[in-house]
Amino acid sequence: MSDPPKYILEGLEKQSPETLREIAQIATEMADRKESQREAELEEQExxxxxxxxxxxxxxxxxxxxxxxxxxxxxxxxxxxxxxxxxxxxxxxxxxxx
Known part of the structure; x- marks a missing residue:
């Protein structure tokens, strides 16, 4: 896994624990959606x-x-x-x- 960009880490550092947990949930949902899209693209292109x-x-x-x-x-x-x-x-x- 690569390190996140510095500008993202700097912005996260300023957030409260509650906001960080919300961001983590949003990021997880976003990653799941992108993986599903990638899987769909793979199946379509075979x-x-x-x-x-x-x-x-x-x-x-x-x-x-x-x-x-x-x-x-x-x-x-x-x-x-x-x-x-x-x-x-x-x-x-x-x-x-x-």
Missing amino acids: VDDQPEDLNCDNAPSSATLTKKEINGNQYYYWQWREGEKIKSEYIRPVDPKR
Whole structure:
């Protein structure tokens, strides 16, 4: 886990214990919501039919093939979970001619 930004810590330091507990609850709810959104995105992006020319030998263990759209272009990525984090590894464009 990385350290929170200094400006956040400085602001928290000025708060009462009651306010800090409220902030902790809000932060926990926010983290849960973001994790749920990330899970939903992962499920939506899974590719059903894997391209025949895609080499799976180099795929990370337990990775699934996903498609991501960036600036109107689609790309293949490997995606997998390491603990609480979702990791991605770029493969190539969906349309190799682009």
